[in-house]
Amino acid sequence: MTVSKTATDALRSSRALRREPADSAGDDSMLQLGELSGLLGYSLKRAQLRVFEDFLRCVAPLQLTPAQFSVLLLLDKNPGRNQTEIANTLGILRPNFVAMLDALESRDLCARMRSTNDRRSHILVLTDKGRAVLARAKKLVANKHEARLIEVLGPANHAALLEMLAKLAQEF
Amino acid sequence: MTVSKTATDALRSSRALRREPADSAGDDSMLQLGELSGLLGYSLKRAQLRVFEDFLRCVAPLQLTPAQFSVLLLLDKNPGRNQTEIANTLGILRPNFVAMLDALESRDLCARMRSTNDRRSHILVLTDKGRAVLARAKKLVANKHEARLIEVLGPANHAALLEMLAKLAQEF
DNA sequence: CGACATTTGATATAGTCCATAACAATTATT
């Protein structure tokens, strides 16, 4: 119940940002953003909130958050890994990853299997249902979410944006 | 005390992301990100965390978070506004803005003045100290933070990135 | 082998951020 509420709650969220920031016009109600519009961090955060909001909307039928989707993606592409490895590559701390996995496992999207080699670790595997949900999620993300992004930005800009963000995430 | 700890704690944060994501190489330790690297939201979030981290580092001497800096900037550019107006343009909910203002006011960076017209609202004003701190913060942000971003991305890319993020934050 | 350190998953806990409901004081509406 706590789990199923998560995606819905997040969807309902960040409505405060809807109150348009505004700039340029010296209106009575319009406030001047000033150098705030030139602050990359500010624009980054606002853009990220909007994009996550749209992601949640697009993938709402499957009740998946961006973080959960990234876990499923990673499990599919990297079979036979344990919790620490998956959590680390996603920048999730191990203690916090436990509850995330509990949620996914309780929905039968993945499972923990005790490793026979190292009986401390849990090998993470996608269930059949997990693979099915992931496949449907991929389609929703590609056809609705990313498609809209590409439409708004233009294909070339979208690619350039991705490249710059990757560079920021790495060489910074 | 809670206030002064905020910026420091945030600085010390997000060390988990330091464990390099990795892709391409089919190493033993390197996990495949797969379509995750093509997900704009994923790159956006990681980039935003890195940029905020750098912002905190650069402006650490002044103990200002990005949110606090944006408030000071807005107060300076928009005198005579009340809490609701400032909070709304920054996407902060009024209840949450109260504690933020308490922190800034307790450091004598701004002050609430009861409006004579509408005795419900508080007109927000920067104190002299607030203006001085803002001026120093602006220099740190421009010379250290943004300068580094421009260096990494290149001036043209930096401008293009800002434009695209603004478009995402608006037309989305 | 046996003492000691390390790793893995997990629990507990605390802090920050975000969101909603509700309230008193004040102002607007009718």
Added chain:
DNA sequence: AATAATTGTTATGGACTATATCAAATGTCG
């Protein structure tokens, strides 16, 4: 004058993040 709406505020809860600590299992090394 009665009612509604707005402003700042408090209380509260949920989500996300970070640290310390633990037991079980494994690794190291004398």
